[in-house]
Amino acid sequence: MSPPAVAGSKVRRDARDAIVIRFSGDSGDGMQLTGTQFTMEAALSGSDLSTFPDYPAEIRAPAGTTFGVSSFQIHFGSTDIMTPGDELDVLVAMNPAALTVNLQDVRVGGLVVVDTSGFTPRNLAKAGFESNPLESDLLNPYQVMPLDIATLTAAAVADFGLSSKEALRSRNMWALGLMLWMYGRGKQATVDWLQKKFAKAPAIAQANIAALNAGHAYGETAELPEHLSAYSVTRADLPPGVYRTVNGADALAFGLIAGARSVGIKQLFFGSYPITPASTLLHALANLRPLGVVTFQAEDEIAAICSAIGASFAGALGVTSSSGPGLALKTEAMGLAVSTELPLVIVNSQRAGPSTGMPTKAEQSDLFQAMYGRNGEAPVIVLAAATPADCFEVAMEAVRLAVGHMTPVILLSDGYLASAAEPWLVPDLSGLPSGSVQYAQPTEGFHPFKRDPKSLARVWPTPGTPGVEHRIGGLEKSYDTGNISYDPDNHAKMTKARAEKVARVADDIPLQEVDVGLDRGRLLLVGWGSTYGPIHRAVLQSREDEGLDVSFIHLRYLNPFPKNLADLLRGFDRILVPEQNTGQLTAILRSTYLVDAQVLAKVTGKPFMVSEIRSAIRATLEGGQPS
Amino acid sequence: MSPPAVAGSKVRRDARDAIVIRFSGDSGDGMQLTGTQFTMEAALSGSDLSTFPDYPAEIRAPAGTTFGVSSFQIHFGSTDIMTPGDELDVLVAMNPAALTVNLQDVRVGGLVVVDTSGFTPRNLAKAGFESNPLESDLLNPYQVMPLDIATLTAAAVADFGLSSKEALRSRNMWALGLMLWMYGRGKQATVDWLQKKFAKAPAIAQANIAALNAGHAYGETAELPEHLSAYSVTRADLPPGVYRTVNGADALAFGLIAGARSVGIKQLFFGSYPITPASTLLHALANLRPLGVVTFQAEDEIAAICSAIGASFAGALGVTSSSGPGLALKTEAMGLAVSTELPLVIVNSQRAGPSTGMPTKAEQSDLFQAMYGRNGEAPVIVLAAATPADCFEVAMEAVRLAVGHMTPVILLSDGYLASAAEPWLVPDLSGLPSGSVQYAQPTEGFHPFKRDPKSLARVWPTPGTPGVEHRIGGLEKSYDTGNISYDPDNHAKMTKARAEKVARVADDIPLQEVDVGLDRGRLLLVGWGSTYGPIHRAVLQSREDEGLDVSFIHLRYLNPFPKNLADLLRGFDRILVPEQNTGQLTAILRSTYLVDAQVLAKVTGKPFMVSEIRSAIRATLEGGQPS
């Protein structure tokens, strides 16, 4: 596709395939908003994209500190954008702390836009600079654009009668305007959004719009050095259709509702307790209550899952959601759901642990907990979402399997997926299945643990239906009557039935596909969850750029595994599992298939970089034969 | 050793090496007491022994029902008694329900003593008999001794002015008297015990003693058929010393106190919440408070573990204890203990799950939970006790490792160990180490996460000590200062440090020994926990009786494993892991060592029988080469 013309612009634009920008500043500087708006404009101009918001745990950390830095990274362009990008082409740093925290991520030769107004001695000290870096060699490897954005903004908004503090708040819009100009994106969506958002404070709306326009105009008119000229970024070659940007939390919310609808359940009951980064799903669903959702903010995570279990008992689809520490609290009740064989979807937005850990950083370290974190033999289905948009499909799948097999399903997401955004081709909902769930009716010999002979799923009798009155609970029950039973052989039989029921889900899920490469060869990378993007790109690039014999499969189904996984794994000399933990999937693959899978562990709370994975691929392939 | 003479007895006694008796009756019939007293008398007469109490979940189930049957099995004799016995030599059945529940376990030719008084049509019906089994062929394979014990007892106690209901309560003592006579055991200890127990109700004491004597006299004087004559059971060849019978709960209590003493900690803080079968440890410790123990019955399991964590923070040894569902509730707080690196002992008396499961039945299905049941990367030490007496040593070891390495330790016991009893050669406590714990003192550069360079254990600064004031918590902290840190590389470093600290415990524990057999060969059995007895016997017998090439190792240390375990495992063609779960240790061995370990699973809530394991050994050895 040819670069789009920028209306009215006199500027010659160099073409680029993809660009990575990071907006960074104080938590109070509105960087998340800025990034989100840039994302929107990039999407509207036809880019594929991926974002990575990264903000401090503090609500409003003291101004100017390094731990108070809030950033938003966006990678946009024409190619299949699957990661927020390893290196920055552009860093917009609104203060010294943002500069010091982020500079290391800028590629050599990249552009650093700095708001010099914040470079006061006090702020420099807070950021740990002994002297002003703008006057040192520190920035030599980069192209630097020092701008007194505060003053430029103040000038732009002078007419609106704002206090100088209020005026300063529009600095982010000025920076946004400049970046939108530089990459030839529109700004109308932002203007509209500002007008809506500040409908009740027109002066503020006008000031923000003025700042935005001023930043844009600055690029157009100021005599920027030649090498800092504007770029055009090629349009992505996306399939036609209606798109929106979506983050994982919204996609999960939509997917859960779509899932319930497609199995024919009228009500989704969402019992939850706030916790970072899971709360966004609660917030999303709370806004969707007219669509047959009850959101119940419980007193704690235990009550949250228990209310959802009660709802499932009563015929709704019970859903609960949390992060690691909250999941830990739910484990006893999960066992109850396993024992009573009720459908239940449990979403875990993983974050760095152990314990409280680093609440705003993502990790994949709750897989063991999901698989094994319950007393007794208590198998459940475990699924993981790969991208924000994939959350929609995995959520639907979780609902389908929970209801179809009468069992809890744990859906693993993480803090990165929950808040990262990507373009999403809105699915045609009319094309979704429209099942109708079968609640049990009175029949000859009815009992609540009567099973489907094929799937072993039990019947689902619900209160309100005459003739199917029954009692269930967490004690062991007779396979044949559903009544309490302490019979030794029966317990063995029930233990086996519960395990077998989950194992047979393998008959109801697709075979594993190879994402990149062939189904046999020297090296296989196996991934799961939000590491999809970087692994995919790394493997693709290793094959295309280096001609390496490496393939990639990405697991959505972690328990049970797809039936052909054993064969796939055996087709490779070596298996490498990039995980944001110290080797949890690796251990499960090893014990399940007795293959010498090795972990590529990353536990920094940051997503993998493509380059890290490429190095690991190289190192593994050079490392000789598997032992 | 020669059979002991039974004072004053005119009876010729056949000698036996070992005998298995099961007393069985209604929950209200006092079978647990009867068994415990028989155990005591057998121990006092120099037998080695092993017991297995088995009682219903109900406090007092309705009389006469099969689910209300309460049993106590004792295996005693001269040989190394390690299991309660596979088959019964004698069943004492106090009512029809007890007969129907237990008959299948009596060996062909075994003796069945029946109290016929309870064989009323009503009771027969409750037990599911259509006609009186005493008048049918059902008992043909056995030797039967039908006695109207009720009437015999009533006659014996007629003089004490008891109501007939009260009089009937002594039936168990009558049966006990008969069995004591039959196996040439004394009865003085029981007489003493009755006198003490009913000191305030002398009539009841006298009646019970009279019943006991009457049962004993009955054996001596009644014309019993020749083949039902009395036996002598050879004395066990036990090392000299002072013995007592001990069950797992008491041994744990003693071991925890001894452990604290031997590391020099003054106070043991035990925070717990009642749950079957773990409560007995709470009860045992509650009676030992003068020995520097605070027992705190918390409002729930979460408060229980948190109070223990607070106690450890304050310099006590925090201990908490529960069973599976309670452990599930403690998982979040365990993560806090991992993150704050405080010593903590967590005892789990496992029971059959999932969920409430079968509270009074044992299972080994919480190993996964112990190893993996926490959010984030949260490694802990995991130990398991093999026998009731072993609980003492493992408890001491848990304390030693928790304090020495500043980490939580999970000690796995189970419902069987908690209540089963065996003779215990009381250790010479003066021979125990008498360490003195090092609480941190103010030093140059003190910070709370300063580590011992060798073990990586952090310092233990305690409130009350001037100069070591500090703050800890569940957020990630800096390796270098102990202050909160969200630095990505620091998180990776701390994650590694926590893992490495636990891994290095392997330097501080003994190498794994081979329990039976050689260190290489065709088949290795690997066990852990309370399955020790049956596996040990089975392997011994398979070697001795069948000459099979099979060895046995039993793991006390489950995380980390002993350093030589890899080598040991590799020395065998095949590895078989008998577990009372569906293969949890098996999976861990497979993933850790990539060996094709196979599980011998038993999930009936009942201990393994020696014969089951022997069959499995045979089947495995006949099964050809490992794949």
Next chain:
Amino acid sequence: MTATSPLPLKAKDFATDQEVRWCPGCGDYAILKAVQKVLADLGVSRHNTVFVSGIGCSSRFPYYMETFGFHSIHGRAPAIASGVKLTNPELDVWVVTGDGDGLSIGGNHMLHVLRRNVDLQILLFNNEIYGLTKGQASPTSRRGTRSPSTPFGSIDPALVPALFALGAGARFVARSIDTAQAHLAETLKRAHAHRGASFVEIFQNCLVFNDAVFEGFTARDTAADTQLLLEHGQPLLFGAERNRGLRLQHNSLTLEIVTVGENGVTEADVLVHDQTNRTLAALLAGLPQPAFPMALGVLYDHPATTYHEELQAQVARESEVGPPDLESAILKSNTWTVA
């Protein structure tokens, strides 16, 4: 909440075929009998009735009720019951719990279900002990209770369930006794009639681990003097001759026992029970024992909108402003079209 079965059901129609597994003589039997009778009297249907319990002797209750039942996990019944009720408000949902289940491990859920006023009948079987786990002290055990976990006597003060419930914001608080069949049945009917969370403490004798602990006010021969049977609008009188009463000491805001006809006391001096007055309810709930009689019956009954009513009303309002369907919710913002 009305019967749809063709025939009015009898008490025995609410019994299951499961053998009842309490100790012979346990107070739970009497409560079971009363509940089955009450359901029959109320004419409710089996299929619209749900019993949810936690874990404990008391919590086995649902197995014996031929209705829907959920024997859940320790302490969590209020949360599970909330999920049931909010999913299907047509159901008549009863919670059965014990002093350990409902006030020890489950105290927080009890607190919040009362605060939220979820329309449930909550029956707390208070035997002041942990029955199922063999007799440890519970939060309602009196100080000094000797038990396996407190062999030298418990040292923590006992919680007064009714005071706790009032502090939590409960709008219906009542008390009765296992064996007082008529009083218990009447109290249960009142609880059922109340819209919102109804908290009923039932003194239940555990004859194995805490026998006769309530004897002080349950013994029949002294009952007239030891029980204060509350009736809304009626003076707080008790005693065999109903001439003893409670009078408010204005200065100290406490209650004292007076005898009508003595020292110039007339019935007008005796406080009249007002079931809508929370302060009075708390005074009655906390009457020192055994100096005062035990207040029994409905201490407090002061209805407010229930949680599900609020929820339904709100969702109805939201539906007018919210997205009409999933499609429009998805397409509400941030969209563009690629041709």
Next chain:
Amino acid sequence: MTATSPLPLKAKDFATDQEVRWCPGCGDYAILKAVQKVLADLGVSRHNTVFVSGIGCSSRFPYYMETFGFHSIHGRAPAIASGVKLTNPELDVWVVTGDGDGLSIGGNHMLHVLRRNVDLQILLFNNEIYGLTKGQASPTSRRGTRSPSTPFGSIDPALVPALFALGAGARFVARSIDTAQAHLAETLKRAHAHRGASFVEIFQNCLVFNDAVFEGFTARDTAADTQLLLEHGQPLLFGAERNRGLRLQHNSLTLEIVTVGENGVTEADVLVHDQTNRTLAALLAGLPQPAFPMALGVLYDHPATTYHEELQAQVARESEVGPPDLESAILKSNTWTVA
């Protein structure tokens, strides 16, 4: 609990070197300041002082106190603090918690620590919102609170912390305001002086998610009319001219506002505050807002033996009858000798 440091410490000696990470302007700063000052005034030592918190903005408190500190997990501070205090009763243990931490997830621990009367100072920072997780409604949020989790307004009634604490059996219940430095310091000292669990609710402004929610009674210009400052033994008077007071309506057991000097009302008609009267405390705790002034200060202070005192006394008694050492405990029963 006395200082062992050579010099009396100043408020700033209780500050750590850690940067304080609350939003600029957060009410937590004022409370931090007051607490540091109070510790200095009390002359306590750093090494015998422990702050235990859960999770929330408020729960970051320990990081800023140069004492021992434990920032634990959500809701569990009372349990952890109990373990600390029972291990070393010499320590002065403070619990810092929020309305979510202490009353939502941690409600059960709060209930039982109050019931047990463990000797702790419990400071509940009530901002009627979940600050740290970005503003969801909490159990003390007023009905109708719009928040990310309740975009159309919360529907559950708010808990009144002081009423809850009284229902739980608390023996000390007080209230103050973040910015009322003198009143707050005085209230904290009273809490410290009380032996046993002291429950102090501090109204704390979250300017980001719930700004000015307490403005009704905290605004300085109207404070005299909207605050009822409690003092034991003093009449319940308020107003700029201290001529408005609370009078008991005897029949309805409720309080009404009267003006001294109007309609024949004299000061003698005004109720006198009795901090040992739980009924009065509950009436004051539950005064309807904004019709009545907000009762501030010590609502209830009625000491009883504390948990660790009971424990110590009991263990001392046990030691006379129990086994003297481990050896004799082991050898107490069931022994025999093999020669």
